[in-house]
Amino acid sequence: MTTTEDQSVSDAATAGSHATDIARSGAATFRTGGGDVDQARVATVVGAALEGIRSAIREHKVTYDEFDAFKRWLISVSDTGEWPLFLDVYLEFEVEKVAAETQDGSVGTILGPFWLDGQAQLDSPATLPMRDDEPGTPMILAGQVTDTDGTPLAGAKVDIWHTDEEGWYSGFAAKPPAGNLRGVVTTDDQGRYEIHTRKPAPYTIPLDGPTGQMTLAAGWSPWRPAHIHLLVTAPGHRTLTTQLFFTGDPYLGNDVASADKPELTLDPQPTGHGDEIRSDRDFVLEAE
Numbered sequence: 001m002t003t004t005e006d007q008s009v010s011d012a013a014t015a016g017s018h019a020t021d022i023a024r025s026g027a028a029t030f031r032t033g034g035g036d037v038d039q040a041r042v043a044t045v046v047g048a049a050l051e052g053i054r055s056a057i058r059e060h061k062v063t064y065d066e067f068d069a070f071k072r073w074l075i076s077v078s079d080t081g082e083w084p085l086f087l088d089v090y091l092e093f094e095v096e097k098v099a100a101e102t103q104d105g106s107v108g109t110i111l112g113p114f115w116l117d118g119q120a121q122l123d124s125p126a127t128l129p130m131r132d133d134e135p136g137t138p139m140i141l142a143g144q145v146t147d148t149d150g151t152p153l154a155g156a157k158v159d160i161w162h163t164d165e166e167g168w169y170s171g172f173a174a175k176p177p178a179g180n181l182r183g184v185v186t187t188d189d190q191g192r193y194e195i196h197t198r199k200p201a202p203y204t205i206p207l208d209g210p211t212g213q214m215t216l217a218a219g220w221s222p223w224r225p226a227h228i229h230l231l232v233t234a235p236g237h238r239t240l241t242t243q244l245f246f247t248g249d250p251y252l253g254n255d256v257a258s259a260d261k262p263e264l265t266l267d268p269q270p271t272g273h274g275d276e277i278r279s280d281r282d283f284v285l286e287a288e
Contacts, residue, residue, distance in 0.1 A: 017160045019113035019172065020081035076210040084113040086211045093258040096241075104148055105286040107263045108242045114169045114230065115161065119182040126192035128160065131176065136165035136198035139268060140278040141244070145191045147230060148286050152191030156285070159184045159231035160195060167203030199268070199277065202226045202251050215256065225251040225260055230283075236283035244281060 056062070062070075077083055092110040100108060120129050125142075145156040161182040163169050170180035182201075187193045204222040206212050213221045225245050230249050232240040244251060247267040252260055268277035 007040050008176075013181040015288045016065070019084040023087065065178070073210055073214065080209045081145075082209050084212050085205060085209070088113045089205060089211060089257045096259075103238065103286065105238070105284040106240050106282075107261060108240055109259045109261060109264060110243070110257060111241050112257065112259070113233075114172055115159075115229065116171045116182060119161070119179060119184055124181045124188050124192060125183050126183060127196040128183045129211070130181055130198065134164070134181075136201075137197045138274065138276040139197055140194060140271065140276065141197065141228065141266075141281065142194040142278065143192070143280050143282040145187050145193065145235065145283045145285065147233065147234075148284055152187075152189075153234040153237070153285060154187060154189045154191055156187040156191060156232065156234040157194075158185050158187065158193050158195070158231070158283075160197075160217075160228060162197070162200040162228045163203055163226075165198060165201050167201045193268055197228075199246070200226045200228060202249060205256055212226045220256065221251070221254050222256050223251040223254070224257060225255055227260070232283045232285060234285055236288055238288050240283055240285055242283075244279075 006193065013209065018044055042058065057067075073282050077086055096108065096110050111284070122128075124281060136266070141160075145153045145158070147153060161169070164176055164181055170176050170178055170182060181197060183195075185193050185195055202223055204212070205224070207222060226249055227243045227245050227284055230240070230242050243259055243264060245265045247265050252265070266279040266281065268279040270276070271278045
């Protein structure tokens with residue numbers, strides 16, 4: 001991740017290895033509960049994917065030099081552990097679209113590769129763990145978690161994580177410290193939550209690894225708009241996986257991960273306390 005064109009904030013191999021470890025734990029089971037896939041399903045889906053690649057080879061007359069370059073790139077993705085990053089950036093949004101076809105409640109989007117388990121457990125109102133001199137604009141995110149008939153969900157969990165003002169995710173780079181700007185906030189008896197944090201920054205995917213190099217070679221933007229990640233959970237309800245973006249961000253509509261949606265855009269307003277801003281966002285969870 002980086003907030004400038006020429007500065008690599010996160011070494012690809014470091015971030016990649018951490019993301020790979022998380023992916024091995026099966027984070028996608030947040031959505032589905034896991035489960036085995038039968039042989040016919042594997043043959044159908046994998047066969048279709050392979051035929052798509054073969055079709056591209058035929059249509060665009062791929063040469064042996066290009067094929068060898070592709071193999072070297074695949075090896076590089078494995079060497080750096082960037083498979084979670086590549087798959088989440090370029091494919092997960094389509095999986096999320098399919099999942100959304102059968103979901104009610106609040107709008108979701110992709111999980112991405114930078115979630116971490118075992119973060120600070122906090123009661124609302126809560127302040128996320130941060131450095132004493134944490135840079136950035138102070139921000140409050142607040143709202144209520146309900147079910148689809150409007151019943152407040154007391155004790156719901158709002159798992160939140162985001163970058164700091166420089167585009168760093170804690171746990172995936174040399175800094176900031178572990179657990180920075182991450183936490184799991186429990187709603188009050190009315191299902192309400194209030195989280196004090198800092199506004200995150202836009203960033204690029206790591207440019208020193210194969211995913212970033214491929215992105216630049218294709219002339220695509222490597223930028224993600226500033227955003228906040230959330231997993232909202234309550235017993236007996238389907239987990240909401242979502243992100244929240246910010247109005248006026250220059251990278252909205254050109255997100256490298258294709259995860260931004262108009263329905264997920266915040267418009268924070270000044271609170272009158274210094275440069276602090278606030279945005280309210282309610283979440284609706286459907287029953288399992």
